[in-house]
Amino acid sequence: MTAICEVLAHRYPMLLVDAVKEIHPGREIRTVKAITRNEPWYRDGEGAYPPVLLVESWAQSAGVLEGTPGDDRTMLLGALTGVEFHRPVFPGDVLENHVKLATTVGPMAVFTGSSSVAGQRVLTVSRLAVSYQNVRKGE
Amino acid sequence: MTSPVRGEIELRPDRSVRVHISPDEPVFAGHYPGRPVFPGMCLVEYVRLGALRTAPAPDLELAGLESVRFRSPVLPGDDLTITMDWNREGQSWCCTARASTGRGVAANLRLRFRHVDAP
Numbered sequence: 001m002t003a004i005c006e007v008l009a010h011r012y013p014m015l016l017v018d019a020v021k022e023i024h025p026g027r028e029i030r031t032v033k034a035i036t037r038n039e040p041w042y043r044d045g046e047g048a049y050p051p052v053l054l055v056e057s058w059a060q061s062a063g064v065l066e067g068t069p070g071d072d073r074t075m076l077l078g079a080l081t082g083v084e085f086h087r088p089v090f091p092g093d094v095l096e097n098h099v100k101l102a103t104t105v106g107p108m109a110v111f112t113g114s115s116s117v118a119g120q121r122v123l124t125v126s127r128l129a130v131s132y133q134n135v136r137k138g139e
Numbered sequence: 140m141t142s143p144v145r146g147e148i149e150l151r152p153d154r155s156v157r158v159h160i161s162p163d164e165p166v167f168a169g170h171y172p173g174r175p176v177f178p179g180m181c182l183v184e185y186v187r188l189g190a191l192r193t194a195p196a197p198d199l200e201l202a203g204l205e206s207v208r209f210r211s212p213v214l215p216g217d218d219l220t221i222t223m224d225w226n227r228e229g230q231s232w233c234c235t236a237r238a239s240t241g242r243g244v245a246a247n248l249r250l251r252f253r254h255v256d257a258p
Contacts, residue, residue: 011168040143052180076209078209081205085202
C-alpha cells in the first residue's frame with residue numbers, strides 16, 4: 001500500500017488524492033478522490049467542483065507514481081498542454097484518476113492520462129511536464 | 140461556482156486584472172506546511188476568474204487549458220497582475236494570458252472557453 005502522506009508534501013486542504021487503487025511503479029497509477037461538500041471550497045457556495053482542482057488531483061496522482069517515501073524532493077508543475085474538461089463534477093462523485101508516465105528527460109518527467117466519474121470521462125490531460133525540488137515533507 | 144481562491148480581483152483601466160495573494164488564502168495551510176507556495180493550479184484559477192471578468196461574450200465557462208507554462212513561484216504577499224488577449228476560434232474563445240509578480244513572469248497561459256449551453 002502506497003503511503004500517500006509519505007510521498008506527497010501536500011496536506012489538508014490541498015491533499016487531493018484519497019487512495020491508490022493500482023500502481024505499476026515507473027509506468028502508471030490509478031487513484032481515487034471522493035468529492036465532498038465538506039471541502040473548504042464549498043464554504044460559501046454550491047455547484048461544480050473547481051475544474052483546476054481536478055487537474056491538481058490528477059497531478060498529485062502523478063506525484064505519487066513518481067515519488068519515493070522519505071524522499072526530500074517534491075514535484076513542481078512545469079507545463080501543461082491539451083487539458084480538456086468534458087463534464088462537471090459534483091459532491092458525491094468519486095473521481096478516478098489514471099496517470100501514465102510518458103517519458104523522463106533528465107530531471108523532468110512527462111505524464112499523460114485522464115479522469116472519470118462512474119465510467120464517464122471528465123478530464124483529459126495530454127501532457128504534464130514536471131521537475132523536482134527539495135522540500136521537507138510536512139509533519 | 141465554487142473556487143479554491145479568496146482574493147478580490149481588481150479590473151484595471153487597461154483591462155488587466157490585479158489580485159493580492161493574501162497569506163490567509165486557505166490553500167497555504169496545506170501547500171506546504173511551514174513553507175507556503177501558492178499552488179500553480181490556483182494561479183490558473185485566478186487567470187480563469189480574471190478572464191471571466193474581461194470576457195468578450197456572456198455565459199462562458201472553462202473548456203480546457205491549451206497550454207500553461209509555469210515560470211516562477213507565487214508566494215504569500217505577492218501582487219499578481221494578469222494581462223489577457225481574447226480571440227474567437229470557431230465556437231470557442233481563447234484567452235492568451237500572462238501572469239506576473241514583482242519578481243517577473245509567473246506563468247504564460249492559453250485557456251479555452253465555451254458557451255455554457257454548448258454541447
